[in-house]
Amino acid sequence: MIAARLRRSPAPLLGLAAVATAAASWLPLLPVLPPLLTGDAFTGLAEPRLAGLFLRTLRLAGGAALLSLLLGLPLALLASRLAAPGRSLWRLLLPLPLLLPPLMIAQAWHGLTGMDGPLAALFALGVCAAPFPALLAARALERQAASSHEAALLAGGPRLALAEMLRTATPAALLGAAFAFVFAATDFAVPDYFASVGEKFSVYAAEVFNAWRRAGLDPADSASSYAEGMAVAAPLVALAGLVLLLALAAGDLTGGADRGSGRRPPLLPLGRAAAPAALLGLALTTLLVLLPLGRIAWETGRAGPLAGGSWSGRAGAAFDQALDLGREDLGRSLANAAWAGLGAMIVAPIWAHLLVRWRRRPRAVLLQTALALPLLAPAVGFGLGAIVVFNRDLFWNFYDGPGLPPLVLGGRYLPIAVFLLAERLSRVPREREEAAALAGASFAARLYRYRLGGAFGAWLLAGGLVAVFTVREVDLAILLPAANHTAAVRYFNALHFARDNFVAAFGLVIAAVLFLPVAAAAALRGLRGPEDR
Amino acid sequence: MPFLSVTGLARSFGRSQVLVEAGFDLERGGRLTIAGRSGSGKTTLLRILAGLERADRGVVRFDGVAASDGRRILLPPWRRPVQMVFQDLGLWPNRSVRRHLLDPLAAQGVPRAEARSRTRALLARLGLAPLARRRPGRLSGGEARRLAFARALAPEPELLLLDEPFASLDPVARAEGLALLDEVLAATRAAVVLVTHDPAEARALGGEVAVLRRGRLAPPRPAVEVCADDETFRRELAES
Structure with missing residues (x-):
């Protein structure tokens, strides 16, 4: 009976995932x-x-x-x-x-x-x-x-x-x-x-x-x-x-x-190689993070459109301008990101569950391919497809409304959340779901509460990544009229109009807003200790 | 001078005192079983001997040379004459059976031709030769266990540490495991320290048995005495 319950197809949830994914991820690819x-x-x-x-x-x-x-x-x-x-x-x-x-x-x-x-x-x-x-x-x-x-x-x-x-x-x-x-x-x-x-x-x-x-x-x-x-x-x-x-x-x-x-694997002692290794870490971090961020920070106060005054005066003015002009766009971007991330956190586990269940079977590869398609297509093409599909009388209000950007942006980045969660769910002990099934838990409870409950970090990361990519996506956002008033598009436009101080300050504001939750999560992880491995 | 000398070993995790003044000596080629209930600190003791864990106090010496002294690890694991078979085996998922033996020998500077011939001989001796190109993911539980033993024997260690290598096996697999232990003991002249709570394993190893009680290691006694029958052994452990 339990085996039957475990095998039973969760039709309503699968239907929900299929409809949501079709609308968000597959419809924009249909015209091709x-x-x-x-x-x-x-x-x-x-x-x-x-x-x-x-x-x-x-x-x-x-x-x-x-x-x-x-x-x-x-x-x-x-x-x-x-x-x-x-x-x-x-x-x-x-x-x-x-x-x-x-x-x-x-x-x-x-x-x-x-x-x-x-x-x-x-x-x-x-x-x-x-x-x-x-x-x-x-x-x-x-x-x-x-x-x-x-x-x-x-x-x-x-x-x-x-x-x-x-x-x-x-x-x-x-x-x-x-x-x-x-x-x-x-x-x-x-x-x-x-x-x-x-x-x-x-x-x-x-x-x-x-x-x-x-x-x-x-x-x-x-x-x-x-x-x-x-x-x-x-x-x-x-x-x-x-x-x-x-x-x-x-x-x-x-x-x-x-x-x-x-048991967590221990660190590898490096002995005398510790100092060169630290230098390599510093060099890589400098190349990836510190140099670009340093340059952008310097550009906030560089002589440019906000000429006059000291570097700090110009940088202060640039940040004031960024917060003043970009606040609403950033707010819209964050709202889009929140909806896209939330949607991914609901839908991605269902596909991840199927990928784990069908592991090493041909239909898993088919599903992986279908799910990966929106990520494999150029964002520009995906955005144009969304225009072709949704720019019709039938969807007129939706096309111009706040619902389309999170739907399409979330749809494009859904595969990342699915693959991440599939890998994570494959490591959740099967006994956890079986024990929940014995206790009479529904499929939704088993999936969201008992299996993902012990993998909350990965679940949050999956939604968080979709949210982050939603905020920083510019190729797609610039094409959709409803997504034009977002942070990435304002950044893109300002960059092409050479408003260097504003661009730098606004870029740093976007980076800070995106990085703060990551830093908070890292701190929280330190406080909470490790989750299930 | 004993080959392995352990004196005054102490280790605690938070408020839990796992080892208290534990000590014993082991001659070259000697056999010792550390017996104790689950969570009694047997594995911690083994890991300190291997240099994988620091003690809080106490000294571990090989041939009179201090390898660990208090919190200091004076000889790192790879410089000790020690190999270990882990409870979960610790195989390398991306290396073939053959590479499990060949690569450590290469890392220790054994000439290539000699490493190959030693690998071939050991794989043949433990019945792994037909599986030489397989990866651990494609081995049965018994084959994987043989591989873990073969890897530990390949560098010809002077001390072999066995951390409950046959735990949670069904009776048939356990019998096969004991037969494997016989083969391994015949294949090595190394001293062996086995951690277990199974009297059959202790009897198969022979030598002496030391029971770990509340972090204190009782003086070793002959295995035939401590493990005379399962009931005697159970009583010895129950007291701990």
């Missing part, structure tokens, strides 16, 4: 289906210009993913498992580049070095995405069985223990690099920024936008031009999907082999 299925959309792909665009984007995304891996993996080791000074600080600052708007990183590095062109975009996107491999690898390292680490120490000393840590972290870091690849491949704003300040170049996300713009704003025309633009992206979407699914499969194959006794 007919021309993709008939093959009409691929007629232009043989053009040398598009092939060049494809190769450039591939190089850009591949390079950014590699850079994120090279920066993220050592930082993960330093922040999680090496006994070097500064570990807590690196751990706290690790997620920060992910919270900063990528445009802000781009602006900072352009200001610092004058870099431009595709290599600059590669660098900025790699730096922005470094927390993906870093955070995932750090989590994997923190979950390594303590006995496995200690056996390596006894059998081969610190060198073997370090090698074993690298083997433990690599699948997770590769998954993070796959996310970095996806984000870099689908980004429009950062390459567009570097193209606008120096050497002109284009990426395929821009082609999606340009194809739509060439056809004008008529819904009928834009539907076909959107499809044409997305078709340009199709090979790269497929490649990004393949990379992501392979990385997910690799993590799945190697992640669950040895869970150990639940």
